[in-house]
Amino acid sequence: MAPLFSLLLPVFLSLFLQSCQFSTSALPSLTKRASLSVENPNDVLVSPSGAFSAGFFPVGDNAYSFAVWFSHPPCSGAACTPVWMANRQAPVNGRRSTFSLLDSGNLVLTDAGHAGSKVWSSGTTSPSAAELRLNNTGNLVLTNDTGGVLWQSFDSPTDTLLPQQPLTRNTFLISARCPYNSSTGFYKLYFDNDNVLRLLFDGPSISSVYWPFPWVQSSQLGRFLYNSSRIAVLDPLGRFQSSDNYSLYTSDYGVAAMQRRMILDFDGNLRVYSREPGLTGWAVTWEAISSMPCFIHGVCGNNSLCSYDPAKGRSCSCVPGYVPKVLGDWSAGCVPNFTFSDGCIADECGFVKLPYIDFYGYDYNTIYNTTLEKCRQTCLSLCNCRGFQYRVSMFRSGSTTFNCYPKIELLNGHNLPSFTGEFFIKVPKNKTFTEDQLVKRTRYTCSPTAEVKVLDRTYAKKGKNEAVSFMLRAACVVGGIEIVVVFLVWFFLIRNQQDVTSAHQSYLLAATGFKRFTYDELKEATRNFSKEIGRGAGGIVYEALLPDDRVAAVKVLSNATTGEADFLAEASTIGRVNHMNLIEMWGYCAEGKHRLLVYEFMEHGSLAQNLSSPELHWKRRFDIAVGTAKGLAYLHEECLEWVLHCDVKPQNILLDSDYQPKVADFGLSKLMDRGKVTNSDFSRIRGTRGYMAPEWVSNQSITSKADVYSYGIVMLEMVTGIFPMTTSVHSLESGGDAKQVRLIPWARNKMKELERTGARLEEMEDPALKVDYDLKKMEILIEVALKCVEEDKNARPTMSQVVEKLMKHENDG
Incomplete structure (x- = not known):
């Protein structure tokens, strides 16, 4: 040991003494x-x-x-x-x-x-x-x-591009939250899958593209979709050129001696700023949306209207009957100051007419060439209809049609004097609302409260006494020698333990294919986490190409606080879960503060992304219902540990190349012993509002029946096309989520009406199906779903019972 000690001692002393030195000199570079x-x-x-x-x-x-x-x-x-x-x-x-x-x-x-x-x-x-x-x-x-x-x-890049800095397929700009809050905001500049440069509003609950204007085809704007590269650059003279054939010139183009920057501002507009050398102020020399800034999505939030005055800028106001959700923060939108009865009674509802108002997107369906009265009755018959737009369309031939657009969400609202239509917002008959409320506008600003937390910590003061300083340095030398001795002893003792750990990890890899990755390996595989394919409360998911050429999905967990040993134990358990309708885990990373999971890549994304797709025909929907039920039944009753998913929703049901479902994110739920089926030891409410069982907010014990409830909501949404969070906003006073309760009574009432009057079941089907469905299977699926969403959890079936019921009819038709 002595020869090794004599060789390593100078090295360790040198490193240790360097760590005891402090330097305050400015550096031309960092070495x-x-x-x-x-x-x-x-x-x-x-x-x-x-x-x-x-x-x-x-x-x-x-x-x-x-x-x-x-x-x-x-x-x-x-x-x-x-x-x-x-x-x-x-x-x-x-x-x-x-x-x-x-x-x-x-x-x-x-x-x-x-x-x-x-x-x-x-x-x-x-x-x-x-x-x-x-x-x-x-x-x-x-x-x-x-x-x-x-x-x-x-x-x-963060929110700014400098001259000669390329924006590529692997980079994007994300706005700041506010001028005084540099954390990430809601707007993004990126190249989409069609190779077109776009601006996206990515809000807390919804996302939508707003530039180029989504109602205009890219080819009509001169954008070139079919190119082999995605790159855009601002040159020093003020010209911005993109590979999709888009270019712009700043108003001071050609002036060389200027400082320039392109920034995605907090308000969602993309701008170029310039200034002359020596000046402190910046001037806007180009902006993406100049004449119609209210067309930027998310400006005023849900249920509100954006108005623009060139002299005063943008302002926001709530629609009649609604009030601001958060005073001073218009991005939070507005909430209704009224309620409807749970029965969705049409006679209780009326409408307030709002001329020259348009809400872009979120149409329930479009009814062409109809009357105003029929449009009104359509909205009254839909519990989740917030209002409707009635407008005239004029054709080159001189003919006109009057079209109806029922809205399930009031988003991207703006006041447009040139708009050739009227909007009718649904309100209770027993209250009086007028369009005079629309004059109560407030200038668009960020939240008055900064979101950057104050980092308030106390530290011991540095010693000023020279004698004490000398003693500290001497202690560094003595401590360094001691550390070297301790390190050498530790080095020889720990080798045996490392061999044992390595053998355990090798066995785990051989037995399950579950591999431990380093953070650098996953960073390289994801190209520095550049291609985001999903996100949720648990973290962000990126596409990756592993060294063995497998395409994978890498989830970076955002709130993982467990130690490495605990994380390894839980991750290895997940790795041993094996079912065709559960996402397959391939590995993990637990390094420092980083906690990542690696799993198979699903070609068609999530069920949520495909609900309105024509590819999701009825047979595939029924197969998804059966497959999802099988996966959950396995988690509840058959796998190594009794697992509650706790967040069953369309976003967590992924679809492979054949549209077969695989339940994802079950590894983020709480693992419990099979025998403790009434365990309610949850530190906080889990899940997503709209899909959560009532027992989450009523202090009841949480069992597998909570997942059954969420499954029922997902099935109702998949059959009807109605999102469970689209009705009026209520509080959680009665131990249930009033937003989702609206969907359940509506479905129950429709089924009773079918039994009583022989009404058509087609009235419940998702318009995206376009009469492509099996009435018998639809009826069975709705009946099963309504059983799953019973208020009393004991009245709900188990997932294995759901599988049995659906399997009886899987091959019918």
Whole structure:
């Protein structure tokens, strides 16, 4: 042991003493083993021209992001204009946080307030020397000793594109939440699957494309769909060119000596800003939507209207009978100030006429060439109809038709004087509402409360006494020697334990095919997590190509707080679950704070994405009902552990290449012993509103019958095409979700009406089916679904009973 000790001792002492030293000098570049400190204002990287700086940027009270900003003309703090941020979602505190280039070649941002936790990293490795520099273009570049690029900020933009910075198929812009809140907002600029550059509103509950205008075909706008690349660049002279044949010129195009930036602003508009050297103010020299800013989706939220005055800008107002959900925050929209009876009685309903008002999208169905009275009766007969649009369509031949558009959601509303139609909003007859409410407008702004949390932490003060400082340094030397000795002893002892752990992991891989991946492996497989294919409360899912050429889905868990050992135990249990109607898990990653799951890729996405697709014909829908029931029955009664899914919904039912269903996200539910079927030890309400069983909010024990209830709601939605969250808004006062309760009585009443009068069952079917259905199977499926959504959980069937009932009729017809 002595020879090995003598060889390693100088190395460990050198490393340890370096860790005891502190440097406050500004650096022209960042080299290995060097750091920038949040506490030292001089710790910044500056481009050779002085136009850009990189360092810690204040984003709140004691909250900082590592950022790149314009630094010419000179500026300080929040007065500077940032163009890139590493950690916009997780600011670090203003004491002892550092940005370091490790000896491994990895850039790491650490927050000392979280015990030195890693907030962000570049995920790079370099056996040779590495150096970080800031270029004159504003690009922060990490290179190896031969000049090869290991990482650059241009490959991961936030909300801004700089001249010469490409936007590609693997990159996108996401707006900030507000001018004073740099965390991610609701708007996204990206290339879609048709290779067209688009703007998307991605709100808390819905998403929709709004630029180019979705009612105009891309070919009519000159966009070229069939190209082999997706790339767009703003050049230094002010021209923006995209591979889909879209181009723009700023109003100051051709002036070379200008600072420029393209930014997706918090209000959803894409703009180019310019300024002359030496000036502090920015001027808008181009914007995507200038004449009709109310066409930007999500501006005023649900059940509200956007109006535009060139002198005052945009303003928002609630429709008659509705009030703001969150005062001062129009993105939250409005909620009704009234209620309807649960029976959905048409005689209780009336309409308020709103001229020159349009709500884009979310039509229940379009009824062509009809009368106003028939349109009114159609909306009255639909419990989830919020109102209807009645407008005239004029053709080149001179003929006209009057068309009806019942709305199941009131979104993207705007006041348009040139609109050739009227909107009628449904309200109770016993209350009086007038269109005078529409004048109560408020200018569109963000929420008055900043969402960046104050990082309030207390730290011990640094010692100022020189004698104490000398003693601390001496202690470092002595401690270093002790650490070397302890390390060598630990090294030899731990090898045996590592061999045992390695053998266990090898056995798990051989027995189940369940592999442990490193974070760097999955980062490479997902191309730096560039292609998002889904997201939910549990995390974000990305498409990946594994080293063995298998296409996979990688879920990055957002709220995983379990330790590595606990996570491994749960993940390995999930890996051993095997059923044709359950998503197959291929592996996991538990490294530092990262918790990821790797599972098979589903070609057709989720049931939610396909509900309105003509490919989802009746036979496939019935097969999905049977397959989903089989998967849940296996989880409840047959697998290694008794598993509650806790979040059965269309988004968690995935479809393979043959549209066969596979239940996903069951690994995020709570695992319990089979014998404890009445266990209610849940720390919080789980699931998604609209699909949750009543017992979640009534303090009853949670059993597998909660999943049965959610399954019933999904089946009703799949048959009727009615989303369970589309009726009027109520509170949860009576132990049930009043939004979803509207769908259940409506379905029950329709079935009773069928028995009593012989009414047509077709009235319940999803319009997307277009008479392609089996009446007998539809009736059976609705009956089973209504049994599943009984208020009394004991009256609901088990999932195995559901399977048995449906299987009897699977081959009928």
